[in-house]
Amino acid sequence: MKKEIILFTLILLSTFVLGCIRENVVNKCINKCLELKNKGVNLSNGPCIDDFISNNWVCDVAHSPRESIDNLAENQCQAFRNGTAKHYVEVDTNCNFIREY
Numbered sequence: 001m002k003k004e005i006i007l008f009t010l011i012l013l014s015t016f017v018l019g020c021i022r023e024n025v026v027n028k029c030i031n032k033c034l035e036l037k038n039k040g041v042n043l044s045n046g047p048c049i050d051d052f053i054s055n056n057w058v059c060d061v062a063h064s065p066r067e068s069i070d071n072l073a074e075n076q077c078q079a080f081r082n083g084t085a086k087h088y089v090e091v092d093t094n095c096n097f098i099r100e101y
Contacts, residue, residue: 029059033095046070048077056086
C-alpha cells in the first residue's frame, strides 16, 4: 500500500513538473515571436525562430490553417528535422499559440 502511494505521488509530481515545463516553453516561444515581430522581422513565410528555445524544444512559426509554405524545409527548425530536438511549439504569424508536440 505504501509503495502505491509513493508511486501515485511521483506520477502526480511528474505530471505537474512536465506541465510547468511545457507552459514555460510555450510562453518563451510566444515572447520570442513577439520580440521579433516588434523588431519588424517578417514572419510571413513561417520561419523557425529558435532551434533551441529550451532543452529538446524548438519554436516555429506556422500558418493556421497550415499552408504549403509551412512544409518547406527552409521554414522548419533544423534541430527538430534532424532529431536533435524532440518537441516543438508552433505559433502563428501573429504569435498566437497553435500547438505543442
